[in-house]
Amino acid sequence: MLERAERKGDTARAAALSEELKQPPFPLALNYLWRSFIRLRGRKGCGFSGAEPITWPEIDAYTRQTRTSFAPWEIELLEELDGLYLEVLARVKKSSEGAQS
Numbered sequence: 001m002l003e004r005a006e007r008k009g010d011t012a013r014a015a016a017l018s019e020e021l022k023q024p025p026f027p028l029a030l031n032y033l034w035r036s037f038i039r040l041r042g043r044k045g046c047g048f049s050g051a052e053p054i055t056w057p058e059i060d061a062y063t064r065q066t067r068t069s070f071a072p073w074e075i076e077l078l079e080e081l082d083g084l085y086l087e088v089l090a091r092v093k094k095s096s097e098g099a100q101s
Contacts, residue, residue, distance in 0.1 A: 001017055002014060002017040002018060002021065005017055030077075033074055033077055033078065033081075034081075036062070036066075036068065036070075036078065037078055037081045037082070039062070039066075040054050040058060040059065040062055040078070040082075041054065041082065041085065043058070044058070050089070050090075050093065051085075051086055051089050053079075053082055053083070053086060054078070054079070054082045059075060059078065
């Protein structure tokens with residue numbers, strides 16, 4: 001969308017989209033959790049209704065197989081990341097279905 005606005009010369013829309021895309025810097029101290037989330041999410045299949053949440057047994061298997069241990073707050077953060085991922089995926093799916101109608 002940003003590239004389209006820039007190509008069309010819509011500077012106001014491009015500026016608004018650029019502002020929306022601004023993010024704080026990634027906290028490098030949490031990189032290990034992000035990598036764990038990416039590995040867990042990468043092993044998830046899709047069901048008939050689309051992407052499914054990462055389950056407790058999957059987190060348990062991951063910790064055993066990688067010899068990783070997570071504090072309760074780290075598991076909560078993994079769950080929060082997964083919830084956000086599923087939310088965004090649902091929004092993208094809904095908007096693409098609306099665009100096709």
